Amino acid sequence: MIIGFIGFGKVSQNLIELIDSKDIEFITSTEGRSSKTADKIQQSDVRILDSFKDVAIESDILVSANSPGNAIDVAKTYGKYADGIYLDLNNISPDTTFEINEHVHNLVDGAIIGKIDSAEPVLYLSGEKSDELLFLNDFIQTKKISDNIGDASILKLLRSTYTKTLSSLLIESSALARNHGLEDEFFEILSVTEGEDFTEKSKSRISNTLNSRKRKSEELEQIIDYFNDDDLVMVKAALEKLNR
């Protein structure tokens, strides 16, 4: 079996390391890539073809793992050459997924949860062809959500709805505790019921959010736009919190 990659960032590199089987060959191309990426490709256990068109044609599974802004272009340009499964692992909205589905034959909509280079990432899949990818369970925990294209993207967005709103809540309540001289105690007392890693995890969430406040606030706007639901009181407050 041949798995091809368009895009050679962390996701692709780690998948190649995780999927350790002598029955599977990896291919990609250095066509138009930066010299830094080309270096990484040359150091990896992957056969290098002249063009991504060739990669798309030869692959049984073509993996698109790019920056979200390129996901549609890649699908438009190479989707038509891919007769196998087209696995989209870009961090894209459900609407973008639906648009990609117009340009490729056998789309599977995927989302990796947990850091790809952590101990236990989980690959969530949706779309009818997902079943054919469940063999990946031998290498990375892989779960099919449903036959519906878009469900993996929607699920990822639902997850973000929770985690991004939680970050705003942590920012607000820890600031309140700090104003009362009780910030350390606030984290400590919550660790009693929320788990030992609460403090570290929460502080990391707070600083990640504050350090990329503009991007996080755009992501919250996208969530609110996509779901377009009057009941989203908490998510809208999270956005307001970040914009203050």
Next chain:
Amino acid sequence: MIIGFIGFGKVSQNLIELIDSKDIEFITSTEGRSSKTADKIQQSDVRILDSFKDVAIESDILVSANSPGNAIDVAKTYGKYADGIYLDLNNISPDTTFEINEHVHNLVDGAIIGKIDSAEPVLYLSGEKSDELLFLNDFIQTKKISDNIGDASILKLLRSTYTKTLSSLLIESSALARNHGLEDEFFEILSVTEGEDFTEKSKSRISNTLNSRKRKSEELEQIIDYFNDDDLVMVKAALEKLNR
């Protein structure tokens, strides 16, 4: 040493079980108690005095653990007889704690976090006399926050600010997932990063909150009133969410 109890609910009963020392005697009274409470007292390892006035006079540590609405009355009526430490463990606001401090001699402001009958409750204390209660560490994890009366109540309120707002967030995001037919998957995908007990804990938070929506919403109002801070965007949204 003699520890006296005014109020004989879960908190008092469990403290008596936890503080297992032949050097410590427990006292209370059945004065004006329901027959059910009187039964519990008679079944416990505690000496029964004729009146709570006597309990207050004899105690080295007098523990007030009643329903929050009675906390001030108990302090007004018996505080003047207690020459030892007066440990208030009622679930009361900082303002109520400050008022109680007007009526008793050696107040220590306490908050038990984690269920008292769970494996590992933690007793948080504030007030200058807290040091004299740190021997309780032999029986229950006991931490002094500061010399400031009220800090234990404020810390408990800060904790509630987080947990009650989180419940509203869980109600909103799980409803959104349900509307998209992905509720089970929503909890499952979050468990990958939030911990194995996320689903069970979250569902319990959601049902607890929805089952006592009116009381939870009053508690949120008290938090907003007490802190009186324009920056409390998330907490106010949590209240709005519950009132819908």
